Amino acid sequence: MSSFSIHPVIEQYESFEDYAAVAKLCEKDLLFTNEFIYEPFMKAYAGETKVLFQERYGRGEPSDEMMDAIRKDMPEGIERIIAVGGGTVIDIAKILSHGGDWAVEDLYLGKVVAPKVHELVVIPTTCGTGSEMTNVAVSALVKQNTKKGLALDSMYPDRAVLIPEMVKTLPYKFFATSSIDAMIHAAESYLSPKANAFTEMFSERALELILSGYRFLEAEGTEKWTERAGDFLLASNYAGIAFGNAGVGAVHALSYPLGGAYHIPHGESNMLMFSEVFRKYKEKKPVGKINQLEEMLGRILGVPAEASLDALADLLNVVLPLNKLHEYGVKESDLPVFTESVITGQQRLLNNNYVELTAEDMMAIYTARF
Ligand SMILES: NC(=O)c1ccc[n+]([C@@H]2O[C@H](COP(=O)([O-])OP(=O)(O)OC[C@H]3O[C@@H](n4cnc5c(N)ncnc54)[C@H](O)[C@@H]3O)[C@@H](O)[C@H]2O)c1
Ligand SMILES: [Fe+2]
Structure with a gap:
């Protein structure tokens, strides 16, 4: 048996400004991103949107400890998460779109089941992971000394937004x-x-x-x-x-x-x-x-x-x-x-x-x- 499906709606824009006008960003949105992407591309159009910068929680790719720390700082009153970044930012946002009182390691080890509680929009700024189209979030598990991909249908983003301009600042x-x-x-x-x-x-x-x-x-x-x-x-x-x-x-x-x-x-x-x-x-x-x-x-x-x-x-x-x-x-x-x-x-x-x-x-x- 083989099957095929395409999940998120895909939108394409020339610029973040164009996306922001259509998405009607507001105070119930969280922009989860990196500051060096936020400043040039998003700041001018962010309005009342809440913002959280991934790099404040550690350099490099996601770990369960990094995600536990970010979950503690999630602002109140958020309905939609807009993740703008590479696979690191996107995969963390997939976990953040789930609610409940649990440690990320336990989610990866299958010890807890978490409900999705936030709409998730993904804007990739690298040209690699394709994570905007998958139900997978990859993380280092610090105590296990390896990385693991967690695949859950609840982790499909709701929208994938492609803006080539935002990839060009990539080193x-x-x-x-x-x-x-x-x-x-x-x-x-x-x-x-x-x-x-x-x-x-x-x-x-x-x-x-x-x-x-x-x-x-x-x-x-x-x-x-x-x-x-x-x-x-x-x-x-x-x-x-x-x-x-x-x-x-x-x-x-x-x-x-x-x-x-x-x-x-x-x-x-x-x-x-x-x-x-x-x-x-x-x-x-x-x-x-x-x-x-x-x-x-x-x-x-x-x-x-x-x-x-x-x-x-x-x-x-x-x-x-x-x-x-x-x-x-x-x-x-x-x-x-x-x-x-x-x-x-x-x-x-x-x-x-x-x-x-x-x-x-x-x-x-x-x-x-x-
Ligand atoms: N979920 C999936 O389906 C899936 C698939 C493959 C890989 N992954 C995971 O994705 C992660 C790797 O993601 P990646 O390769 O996109 O790299 P990354 O997200 O780690 O980004 C690499 C570096 O580029 C910076 N950066 C990103 N966009 C930028 C921009 N536009 N301008 C300037 N700097 C920018 C980041 O801050 C970071 O320092 C790994 O953890 C990997 O395991 C996930
Ligand atoms: Fe990969």
């Missing part, structure tokens, strides 16, 4: 990590056993937009990425639709311990795992759906199908140079610990693998990148 490094994340959403969901004709269409279009954008950067210089900001934002949304239905697999599963233990940004830790996981897939099951992916990549990259995975790895290296795990401080003794934590904690994702990976396969992937 290059985060453009690179977030767009690589979107590319991996498209590729992993394409190979997922839950893929169907609908998800494949969104995966394929996302790959076309992202990879032709990367070829443009290779030819013209990476600083030109803002010229394609609209394409990258759309592609991350398409990839979100694809993986929101078909799921992501081993690349994300193996990358979570790197994010949890060493705070490597999500897109970067995915990139560290991507080529090795796909090489392992190809080695274990050389004939199958992966050949369709290779053909598609070959067509987009202008190389023969059998050379496409290597050509893709080379192109990614232009966008963001690939490092070794030890350069992030990872120790060899961590590798079996990571493998164990993937097997015990990431079964939700491993079910979406193209082919089953054993503990030995995972160790081989980590070791090749070490």
